[in-house]
Amino acid sequence: MLSKNTTSKLLLGFYLSIALIGCDQNYLPEGPYGFEHYFELSINGESFCAQIAINDKELSKGLMFRKELEKDHGMLFVFVSPKRASFWMKNTSLPLDIAYFDIAGRLIEIHQLYPFDTRPVHSKSQQIKYALEMQCGWFENNNISSGHALDLKEIDTAIQKRK
Numbered sequence: 001m002l003s004k005n006t007t008s009k010l011l012l013g014f015y016l017s018i019a020l021i022g023c024d025q026n027y028l029p030e031g032p033y034g035f036e037h038y039f040e041l042s043i044n045g046e047s048f049c050a051q052i053a054i055n056d057k058e059l060s061k062g063l064m065f066r067k068e069l070e071k072d073h074g075m076l077f078v079f080v081s082p083k084r085a086s087f088w089m090k091n092t093s094l095p096l097d098i099a100y101f102d103i104a105g106r107l108i109e110i111h112q113l114y115p116f117d118t119r120p121v122h123s124k125s126q127q128i129k130y131a132l133e134m135q136c137g138w139f140e141n142n143n144i145s146s147g148h149a150l151d152l153k154e155i156d157t158a159i160q161k162r163k
Contacts, residue, residue, distance in 0.1 A: 039158035044148035050076040064091040074134035085128040095136035103129040105150035
């Protein structure tokens with residue numbers, strides 16, 4: 001049988017090791033992550049960070065009421081099935097660009113969005129699966145244009161972490 005002093009030291013060591021493991025990022029749970037979490041994604045090899053809107057409430061809220069958006073940050077909207085997408089800027093004070101992507105993640109079209117403009121900006125295509133809002137000029141500044149593709153593996157991984 002161990003002495004009381006030895007048992008106390010062993011317990012202290014055990015608790016300290018548990019505390020240290022808790023500080024190691026490798027031991028943190030993989031999810032679920034909330035709507036406010038940013039994921040690193042890419043288009044045509046160009047990295048950016050985005051929140052991912054996947055349910056009706058998130059898809060409706062989008063970037064409303066934001067005062068600023070960090071450089072290379074935006075929001076990716078993921079639709080349940082391809083459709084003709086439509087966005088407006090109600091309660092959104094930031095000038096944005098929106099890019100519409102098909103089910104294969106290919107960029108189909110880009111439109112400029114103006115602060116507080118409540119007129120809808122419809123996609124021309126009826127096969128939109130993803131929409132990405134970024135700071136105005138981001139796509140042009142990063143040489144991203146029609147035909148470039150989202151990395152769908154990154155998106156699928158991020159969506160799984162959201163669940």
